[in-house]
Amino acid sequence: MRIPNDLILRTTTNLIAFILLAFSIYLFLAGHSSPGGGFVGGLMTSAAFVLMYMAYGFETVRKIIPINFRLFIPIGLTVALLTGLGSFVFNQPFLSHTFAYFHLPIFGEKELATALLFDLGVYLTVIGVTMTIILSIAEDRE
Amino acid sequence: MLLIVLLPLIFALFIPIMNKRKEQIHIGYFVIWIPIVIFIFFARYLGADFEPIKQHFNWIPSLHISFDFYLDGLSLLFVLLISGIGALVTLYSIFYLDKSEKLAHFYIYLLMFMSAMLGVVLSDNVFVLYTFWELTSISSFLLIGYWNYKKESRYGALKSMLITVFGGLSMLGGFILLSNITGTTSIQGILSESDVILNHTYLPLILGFVILGAFTKSAQFPFHIWLPDAMEAPTPVSAYLHSATMVKAGIYLIARMSPLFHGYDWFFIVVAGIGILTLCWASFLAVRQTDLKGILAYSTISQLGMIMTMLGIGTEIAVFAAMFHILNHATFKGSLFMVAGIIDHETGTRDIRKLGGLMTLLPISATLAFFGTFSMAGVPLPFLNGFYSKELFFDATLHGSEYSTAIANFIQHALPWLAVFGSIFTFVYSMYFVFGIFRGKAKLEQLPRKPHEAPIGMLISPILLVIGVITIGLFPSLVNGTLLEHAAYAVSGIHEPHKIKFWHGFIPPLYMSLAVVGIGTLLFVTKKKWDTVYKKLSDRFTFNRLYDLLIAKTETVPASITKSYMTGSLRLYAQLIIVAMFIVSIFTLVTSDGFAFLEADPSEIKISELLVAIMMIVAAVGTIVARNNVAAILILGVVGYGLSILFVIYRAPDLALTQLVIETITVALFLLCFYHLPKMKPKQDTVRTKLINAAISIGFGTLLTLVAISAHSSKWFPSISEYFIETSHTLGGGDNVVNVILVDMRGLDTLFEITVLGIAALGIYSLIKIRKNKEVD
Numbered sequence: 001m002r003i004p005n006d007l008i009l010r011t012t013t014n015l016i017a018f019i020l021l022a023f024s025i026y027l028f029l030a031g032h033s034s035p036g037g038g039f040v041g042g043l044m045t046s047a048a049f050v051l052m053y054m055a056y057g058f059e060t061v062r063k064i065i066p067i068n069f070r071l072f073i074p075i076g077l078t079v080a081l082l083t084g085l086g087s088f089v090f091n092q093p094f095l096s097h098t099f100a101y102f103h104l105p106i107f108g109e110k111e112l113a114t115a116l117l118f119d120l121g122v123y124l125t126v127i128g129v130t131m132t133i134i135l136s137i138a139e140d141r142e
Numbered sequence: 143m144l145l146i147v148l149l150p151l152i153f154a155l156f157i158p159i160m161n162k163r164k165e166q167i168h169i170g171y172f173v174i175w176i177p178i179v180i181f182i183f184f185a186r187y188l189g190a191d192f193e194p195i196k197q198h199f200n201w202i203p204s205l206h207i208s209f210d211f212y213l214d215g216l217s218l219l220f221v222l223l224i225s226g227i228g229a230l231v232t233l234y235s236i237f238y239l240d241k242s243e244k245l246a247h248f249y250i251y252l253l254m255f256m257s258a259m260l261g262v263v264l265s266d267n268v269f270v271l272y273t274f275w276e277l278t279s280i281s282s283f284l285l286i287g288y289w290n291y292k293k294e295s296r297y298g299a300l301k302s303m304l305i306t307v308f309g310g311l312s313m314l315g316g317f318i319l320l321s322n323i324t325g326t327t328s329i330q331g332i333l334s335e336s337d338v339i340l341n342h343t344y345l346p347l348i349l350g351f352v353i354l355g356a357f358t359k360s361a362q363f364p365f366h367i368w369l370p371d372a373m374e375a376p377t378p379v380s381a382y383l384h385s386a387t388m389v390k391a392g393i394y395l396i397a398r399m400s401p402l403f404h405g406y407d408w409f410f411i412v413v414a415g416i417g418i419l420t421l422c423w424a425s426f427l428a429v430r431q432t433d434l435k436g437i438l439a440y441s442t443i444s445q446l447g448m449i450m451t452m453l454g455i456g457t458e459i460a461v462f463a464a465m466f467h468i469l470n471h472a473t474f475k476g477s478l479f480m481v482a483g484i485i486d487h488e489t490g491t492r493d494i495r496k497l498g499g500l501m502t503l504l505p506i507s508a509t510l511a512f513f514g515t516f517s518m519a520g521v522p523l524p525f526l527n528g529f530y531s532k533e534l535f536f537d538a539t540l541h542g543s544e545y546s547t548a549i550a551n552f553i554q555h556a557l558p559w560l561a562v563f564g565s566i567f568t569f570v571y572s573m574y575f576v577f578g579i580f581r582g583k584a585k586l587e588q589l590p591r592k593p594h595e596a597p598i599g600m601l602i603s604p605i606l607l608v609i610g611v612i613t614i615g616l617f618p619s620l621v622n623g624t625l626l627e628h629a630a631y632a633v634s635g636i637h638e639p640h641k642i643k644f645w646h647g648f649i650p651p652l653y654m655s656l657a658v659v660g661i662g663t664l665l666f667v668t669k670k671k672w673d674t675v676y677k678k679l680s681d682r683f684t685f686n687r688l689y690d691l692l693i694a695k696t697e698t699v700p701a702s703i704t705k706s707y708m709t710g711s712l713r714l715y716a717q718l719i720i721v722a723m724f725i726v727s728i729f730t731l732v733t734s735d736g737f738a739f740l741e742a743d744p745s746e747i748k749i750s751e752l753l754v755a756i757m758m759i760v761a762a763v764g765t766i767v768a769r770n771n772v773a774a775i776l777i778l779g780v781v782g783y784g785l786s787i788l789f790v791i792y793r794a795p796d797l798a799l800t801q802l803v804i805e806t807i808t809v810a811l812f813l814l815c816f817y818h819l820p821k822m823k824p825k826q827d828t829v830r831t832k833l834i835n836a837a838i839s840i841g842f843g844t845l846l847t848l849v850a851i852s853a854h855s856s857k858w859f860p861s862i863s864e865y866f867i868e869t870s871h872t873l874g875g876g877d878n879v880v881n882v883i884l885v886d887m888r889g890l891d892t893l894f895e896i897t898v899l900g901i902a903a904l905g906i907y908s909l910i911k912i913r914k915n916k917e918v919d
Contacts, residue, residue, distance in 0.1 A: 027799075032876035035795035037884065043803040070907065073900040080893050095889040099875030113875045115885045118892075122885070125896040129903040130807065136907045137814050 006055065013055035020048035028123050029116075038119035042126025049127075050134060058139065069135065072128025080121025083114060143211040144199045146183050147260045150176050150253035157253070161246035169245045170236035177228035177256065184221045187213065188624045194632075196266065196330075205269075206327045212266035215628025219465060220263035220387075220394055222625070223472050227386045228256050230603035234480055235378035237600040238487065248288060248376070255281035259387050263394055266329050268317040275313065275359075278388050279306045285383060286375040298371035301689065305358050305368045313355025313395070319348050333401050340406060352399055353412055360392025362450060363420040364685045366443045373435040377483030380435060385442050385475040390468060393446065396453050397464070397633045404456055404634075407550045414454025415553050418560045420447025425567035429574060429669070430676040434482040434492040437575050438475065441518065444568060445471045451557070452535060453633075455542050462630040463534030469621060470517070470527040470614065477607035478514040478575075481507050484600055485579060490590030494575075499584030504595050506605075508580045513608045517615070519572035519662070520565060522655050527614040529655070536561060536651035562654050569662030574669070717834075720842050727845055737848060740855035751791055758784035771816050779809040796880045 028041030049069075052061050087096040099113035153176055160172050187195070192215065199209035213221075232252070239245060258281055261274030279302075287299030321327045323342055324335040332339075339345060356362075361369040372384050383389070396413060403409035421444045428440035449471070452464035484507050485500070486492045501508045516523065520532030539557040586592070595601075614621055631637045665672070707718070731737050761780035768774035782805035789798035866879055866887065874882035884892050 031878060031881045032885075033878055035799060035878065037796065037878070037881040039884075040796070040799045040803060043800070043807070047803070070904075073903060077897060077900055080896060084889070084893065095893070097874070097886045097889070111875060113886075115874065115876065115882070115889075118885045118889055119881075122892060122896050125900055129896075129899040132903040133811070133906050134807075134814075136910045137811065140910050 010055045013051055017048045017052050020044060020051065024048065028119065031119060032113060032115060038122030039126055041119075042123045043130060045123075045127050046130035046134070049131060053135075053138075058135075069128050069131035072124045073132065076121045076123065076125030076128055078121075079124060080118055083118040083121060086114070143195075143197045143213070143264065144209055146180055147211070147264060148257060149180065150260075151257040154250045154253040154257075157246050157250050165241070168236050168241060169249050170232055170239075173249045173253065174229060174232040174236070176253065177225045177232060180256075180260070181222065181225035181229060184213075184218060184225060187218055188222075190623050192218070192624075192628050201270070206267075206321075207269045208267055209270055210266035210328060211264045212330060213264060214632040215625070215630070216394070216397055216465075216632040217263045219468065219625055219629040220390070221260055223390075223469070224256065224259045224263070224387050227382060227472055227476050227607075228252075230476065230606055231378045231382040234381070234483070234600060234603040235376070237597055238378055238483055239376065244288075248285075251281050251284040251288070252379075252382075255285065255383065255388070259391070262391050267327050268321055268329060268332070269327060271329070272310070272314050272317055275355075275391065276307070276310050278391060279303060279310055279359075282306070282372075282383050282388055285379045286372045288376055288379065289374070292374065294371070295374040298368070298374040302368040302372045304693075305365055309355040309358025309365065312351045316348050316351030316355065319344050319351065323348075329398065333399075336402050336404075339402060345406070346408065349403060349406070349409060349412070352395065356392035356395040357416065358392070359395070360389050360446050360450065361420075361443045362392070362416050362447060363423055366420060366424060367685045367689055369443055370431075370436055370439040373433070373439050377435070377479060377486065380438075381476050381479035381483070384439065385479055386472040389442060389446055390449075390472075393449050393453065393464075393468065396450065397461075400453055400456060400461075400633055401635055407545050407547045410454050410456065410545060411547075411550050411553060412454070414451045414557065417447045417450030417452075417454050418553075418557060418564070420444065421451060421564040422447075422560055422567070425564045425571060428571040429567060429673065431571075432494050434485065434494055434497075434575070434579070435479070437494070437571055438478055438482060441478075441568070441571060441575075442471075442475060444564060445475065445518075448535060448561075448564070451561070452538055455538050455557070456634070457538060457541060457543060458630070458634050458636045459534065459541065460538035461634040462626065463531055463538050465626045465629040465633070466534060467531035469626070470531045470611070473607050473610040473614070474514045474517040474528060477510055477604040477611070478518070480600075480604040480607070481511045481514065484596045484604075487600070488591065488594060488596055491588075494578045496585060496588045497579045498582035499580070501580040503584070504580075506595060506601055508576075510601075510604045510608050511576050511580065513611055514604075515572040515576040517611050519569040519659075520655060521569075521659060522652075523615075525612045525615040527611050527618070530615070530618055532565065533651045533655055536654045537649075540650055558654070562658060565654075565658040566662045566665065569658050570666050570669070573662070573666045577666075717838055720838055724838075724841050724845050727849065731848065731852070737852050738855040739851055748791070751788070754784050754787050754791070758788075772813065775809060775812045775816065778812075779805060782808070794880075796878070 024041045024044030024047075027036035027044055028038055029036075031037030031041065049061075049065070052065075056064075084095040087094060090096075095118075097113060097115045097118070099111055099115070101109060101111050104110050153173070157169060157173075160169055194212065194214035196213075197211045199211075201208045232249075235248070235252075239248060255278060258274045258277035262271055262278060265271040265274060283299050283303040286302055287295050289295045290299075320332050320339065323339060323344065324332050326332060326335070339348065342348075358365040369384060369389065373380055375384070400409070424440045424444035424447060428437050428444065431437045431440060445467070449464050449467050452460040452467070482492065485497065485504070488504065489497065489500070491497065513526070517526040517528030520526075520528050522529050522533075536558065539561045542554045542557065545551050545554060627637070707714070758781050761777050761784065764777040765774050765781070768777055782801065786798045786801035786805060789795075789801055866883055870879045870882045871877055874886040876882040876886070
């Protein structure tokens with residue numbers, strides 16, 4: 001395959017991909033209190049990966065990030081399901097959430113909610129789904 | 143009694159075990175004890191001082207369905223016929239069927255039928271009766287199709303099945319109406335509510351349904367067409383089912399129900415009218431037949447018509463004559479079928495044109511046939527039971543009751559003439575049968591086999607039946623007080639001792655009998671001169687053609703209807719679905735006055751909203767008219783982005799974010815897919831198609847607009863959203879209400895939505911990968 005000379009794209013990608021990744025994690029973490037959440041966060045993370053794929057090609061990115069994105073789907077679903085099942089341990093109905101405030105060393109007074117775990121499941125699933133679809137179709141050389 | 147009814151069925155379960163030893167001994171020898179035991183069991187009840195017996199066994203008490211058995215005179219007559227002739231037929235079948243046949247099948251079906259028939263005549267519960275009724279249809283179907291390698295057998299079996307099950311189902315309808323009106327499922331209970339039913343508006347419906355069931359089963363006009371085709375069954379089956387027992391199930395039903403309809407004019411008109419019509423028509427057609435069993439089949443139909451007529455007349459003497467003739471017909475017709483079977487067995491053919499002059503070769507069969515046919519013809523000889531019942535029949539037609547409607551009175555006056563007419567032809571075909579086989583010149587060279595007298599085992603059953611004919615002929619009072627009077631009492635409700643005499647003096651029935659014999663002899667002698675009449679109407683007046691046409695049409699018409707709309711075109715299906723939705727919704731909107739338009743509520747329209755809306759509309763129209771697929775996709779994206787701007791304007795940041803990203807991905811995926819697709823060709827639609835499509839889309843759009851306005855304008859309950867906003871922080875621990883709803887309050891939805899996404903992704907993955915692997919192979 002002829003590799004086009006796209007130096008500018010690659011250079012900007014180096015920068016933008018990480019900004020995107022950081023922004024997506026922000027969206028994911030901030031979702032409970034301001035716009036964002038697992039869904040948009042997952043999509044944004046995927047966007048960062050897709051950008052890398054576009055700039056560097058499949059072979060290179062696969063070497064750098066040796067992740068099988070299909071596995072994200074069952075992992076994400078399991079995390080979401082286990083969050084729901086976890087409420088049984090505390091004798092609560094399925095998918096009951098709770099939250100508490102903790103004093104963390106660096107971040108100070110912060111709220112931690114079990115809903116975040118559920119959102120993590122959503123986040124992982126969405127990454128898996130988006131990447132699976134896009135990679136399957138894009139790699140299809142028929 | 144439950145045990146005795148189910149005994150044949152239970153025994154049938156063991157037949158496959160016995161079948162293992164069929165090389166050594168014929169299975170029939172095991173089976174024959176069953177009907178004999180049943181016969182002895184019921185014969186105990188015979189006698190002048192018989193009282194009805196009732197027994198109860200629970201089955202489905204919550205639905206009032208139970209095995210209630212009621213043994214009165216009518217049931218007793220039938221169970222004795224079923225078990226008695228059943229035993230003789232089993233004996234006959236031992237010699238008739240070779241060991242190489244599928245005997246286990248035959249006897250299982252036969253025992254099934256025996257149980258079913260006992261159940262029909264003994265049940266006091268309408269639904270149990272119906273159950274057994276259908277079991278007789280099924281077992282009869284299996285027996286007719288016994289030689290299923292023959293096309294005619296399969297045709298006859300299917301025909302009888304369709305017709306009798308059609309009648310059976312309509313009978314079920316009648317039963318359901320009856321039990322609903324009277325509030326009981328017991329037949330005796332229903333009969334005691336006669337007044338309620340006679341004054342009920344559903345009376346004609348009930349009568350029609352019940353009579354349809356009885357007429358199809360008993361092969362009455364015009365449902366008689368299945369019986370001649372059922373003659374493809376083995377002869378023991380024809381003798382048993384299609385002369386003595388099953389075809390009398392309809393007779394039994396009418397007799398059982400006649401106390402209910404007694405005095406209702408239409409009951410007389412339909413039952414007696416159709417009965418006499420059947421009698422005349424079938425006896426007329428019987429002369430035309432060339433097949434021995436064909437003659438007997440039409441003869442059975444006409445005799446059943448005669449019994450039906452007597453039940454329709456319903457006077458005490460007519461009912462008694464009907465009971466008498468049921469017994470007589472079973473004896474002589476059973477023996478005649480067995481004789482026909484012997485001739486078939488010994489000569490290899492049943493075609494009467496090839497037979498003749500067998501008197502000296504088969505002397506015993508000839509004698510038996512002589513007694514059978516002369517009894518059937520009603521020849522006035524003191525040792526023939528057929529004559530007695532025929533004379534009673536003539537007597538009954540002469541002394542009917544008075545009816546209020548003109549049509550009933552007309553039938554009443556026509557009955558004696560028609561009875562004589564039918565009986566003349568009965569005489570002709572009886573003589574045709576016996577003389578056609580046994581007199582004339584023997585045509586031995588035409589016969590497939592060299593005829594000789596049948597083995598003695600095969601002759602026992604017809605001999606016993608003919609002895610029955612003669613015994614009843616000589617001593618009619620033997621069966622009179624012990625059996626027939628109880629049966630007639632059960633039907634008519636009048637207890638009147640009868641004295642059956644051979645000589646009544648010079649009264650009209652005697653003249654009628656003499657006229658039948660005289661004209662009948664004349665017609666039989668001159669048969670060659672007038673039977674060209676049959677050729678003229680050979681195919682014109684047959685209901686078989688109607689039936690065949692009906693069967694053919696039930697296949698072709700639905701097929702053409704299905705083909706007319708199941709074209710395989712998705713476009714058409716989508717149109718049909720949308721048009722159906724449109725019609726139903728508009729109909730509901732209009733009829734329920736559901737459209738509402740509330741002007742008070744709307745908020746102000748901002749200029750930005752208006753601009754976005756116009757942009758979206760333009761883009762939407764652009765998608766439709768676009769000629770290039772990439773352009774269409776991109777313009778579609780404009781609609782999506784417009785929507786996300788609308789979300790921003792309406793302060794839904796989460797939705798706007800998601801919509802923006804998803805729209806981008808969708809457009810990208812569309813482009814990826816369309817990259818592989820061939821270039822979109824503008825579809826060359828006709829103007830008419832375009833107009834129809836436009837009309838459907840505009841109509842559907844209008845509908846959804848109307849529904850949306852209407853739904854917005856009518857708020858029935860306060861929204862739940864206040865609760866979410868108030869408790870989002872305190873209960874969910876978050877300030878983003880949308881996210882708290884998604885992951886916390888309605889987290890289950892989200893759980894399954896991400897599952898849907900996962901399935902979709904894996905689906906796409908496998909679609910692409912599997913296709914690849916296939917192509918590699």
